[in-house]
Amino acid sequence: MxxxxxxxxxxxxxxxxxxxxxxxxxxxxxxxxxxxxxxxxxxxxxxxxxxxxxxxxxxxxxxxxxxxxxxxxxxxxxxxxxxxxxxxxxxxxxxxxxxxxxxxxxxxxxxxxxxxxxxxxxxxxxxxxxxxxxxxxxxxxxxxxxxxxxxxxxxxxxxxxxxxxxxxxxxxxxxxITLKIEELPREKRFLVTAHDAFNYFGRSYNFEVVGLQGLSTATEAGVQDVQKLSAFIIEKGIKAIFVESSVPKRTIEALQAAVKSKGHNVEIGGTLYSDALGNTGTNEGTYIGMFEYNVNTIVNALK
The missing domain is CATH 3.40.50.1980 (Nitrogenase molybdenum iron protein domain)
Structure with a gap:
């Protein structure tokens, strides 16, 4: 550089x-x-x-x-x-x-x-x-x-x-998107992703946001991070966690496995676009389309 x-x-x-x-x-x-x-x-x-x-x-x-x-x-x-x-x-x-x-x-x-x-x-x-x-x-x-x-x-x-x-x-x-999010009760608004890219979204729409890797993907999630977050998921009864398109999905898969090892189940609710849009020429390849897709994915998985 x-x-x-x-x-x-x-x-x-x-x-x-x-x-x-x-x-x-x-x-x-x-x-x-x-x-x-x-x-x-x-x-x-x-x-x-x-x-x-x-x-x-x-x-x-x-x-x-x-x-x-x-x-x-x-x-x-x-x-x-x-x-x-x-x-x-x-x-x-x-x-x-x-x-x-x-x-x-x-x-x-x-x-x-x-x-x-x-x-x-x-x-x-x-x-x-x-x-x-x-x-x-x-x-x-x-x-x-x-x-x-x-x-x-x-x-x-x-x-x-x-x-x-x-x-x-x-x-x-x-x-x-405000109308769509209103379909989801406040007590179900937990957003667990690979890293904390959604804090401004969470503040705007009353979601508690937890990222496994912190705010930057340059940081690595350790075993303790995975165990701590898996306990949080079980405690709150969270139904789904989410992969991010610009972050390798292995960390979220490890988190899902940790939850299952404790006798509980959490689904991977889909892939969200966080630090980048989708493919050029698709709806998700635009800012508006990305936002609509993310909100629909989150609400439908957590309802």
């Missing part, structure tokens, strides 16, 4: 200044996570050249920039990323880019930090999985729209119209 960061620094240093737009007249925009890529796609549409670094099922906690990513980052007019050390191994790259005059935009900078959930796992001391609070994601969208309009004023009206249309869809998503 240090070699890549240095390479980016050198490339920026030797790259001559250029206009905000590329030769085809469109902004070159690079994004990190699939959630941010989908958001920017909905606002920028065909008026930008959009490249996402991470694909379906990619864990941003462990993602390492490839040499092919270097060209994308250096040639970008705008770089949108989550921040709060979610993209842990890219932080050094972004820091070097900032010192070289390029300023990647951390979308979490628009959030009032006093409203965030604390975390000892991240250098920022905050849980970075903020997209599971739809209001935070809306603030992301507002910032993306503002930046695109500022960088490309000729298409400002289009970006604003796209954002307003998508904003209405996000409000509809909030309403729909």
């Amino acid at each position: 240090k070699k890549l960061a240095l390479l980016i620094l050198l490339l920026i240093s030797f790259t001559s200044c250029k206009n905000e737009k590329s030769t085809d007249g469109k902004l070159n925009v690079v994004t990190t996570t699939t959630m941010i890529t989908d958001l920017v796609k909905n606002i920028g549409g065909d008026n930008i050249n959009l490249q996402g670094l991470m694909g379906s099922g990619v864990d941003p906690h462990l993602y390492k920039a490839s040499e092919g990513d270097v060209t994308k980052l250096v040639n970008a007019d705008i770089i949108f990323y989550n921040g709060l050390h979610l993209e842990g191994k890219l932080v050094e790259v972004f820091e070097k880019m900032e010192r070289s005059g390029k300023t990647p935009i951390a979308l979490t900078d628009v959030i009032d930090k006093s409203t965030l959930i604390g975390s000892d796992y991240f250098a920022s001391n905050y849980d970075p999985h903020v997209w599971f609070n739809i209001d935070y994601f809306i603030s992301f969208g507002s910032e993306v729209s503002r930046v695109l309009q500022e960088k490309d004023p000729e298409n400002a009206q289009l970006y604003e119209e796209n954002w307003q249309n998508y904003y209405k869809r996000l409000l509809s998503l909030k309403s729909d």
Whole structure:
């Protein structure tokens, strides 16, 4: 990673200044996570050249920039990323880019930090999985729209119209999932997953969220963690636990086995999308589709 960061620094240093737009007249925009890529796609549409670094099922906690990513980052007019050390191994790259005059935009900078959930796992001391609070994601969208309009004023009206249309869809998503979650009694709202990616979801919809690996997938769950959580599942009578698409399922399978070894049963209720969306071209490959799928999976398994 240090070699890549240095390479980016050198490339920026030797790259001559250029206009905000590329030769085809469109902004070159690079994004990190699939959630941010989908958001920017909905606002920028065909008026930008959009490249996402991470694909379906990619864990941003462990993602390492490839040499092919270097060209994308250096040639970008705008770089949108989550921040709060979610993209842990890219932080050094972004820091070097900032010192070289390029300023990647951390979308979490628009959030009032006093409203965030604390975390000892991240250098920022905050849980970075903020997209599971739809209001935070809306603030992301507002910032993306503002930046695109500022960088490309000729298409400002289009970006604003796209954002307003998508904003209405996000409000509809909030309403729909609230109705679905109301099908599940409060006493059954326990969400057990591979790692604590769903704390903002839990706070919004009154779920007690427990992750086997903590907030970051860079941490490993030990035998004591498995035994402690299996006892919790038995005590609370939890019917189902969940695999995550971007995390190996072996830890959840070990947890299920630990519960069964104590004479109890817990089902694997399905696979949830946490740090990445589903496959491109599917409903789960969009932020709205992912959220709907997750909520349906959780409620149906726990009812």
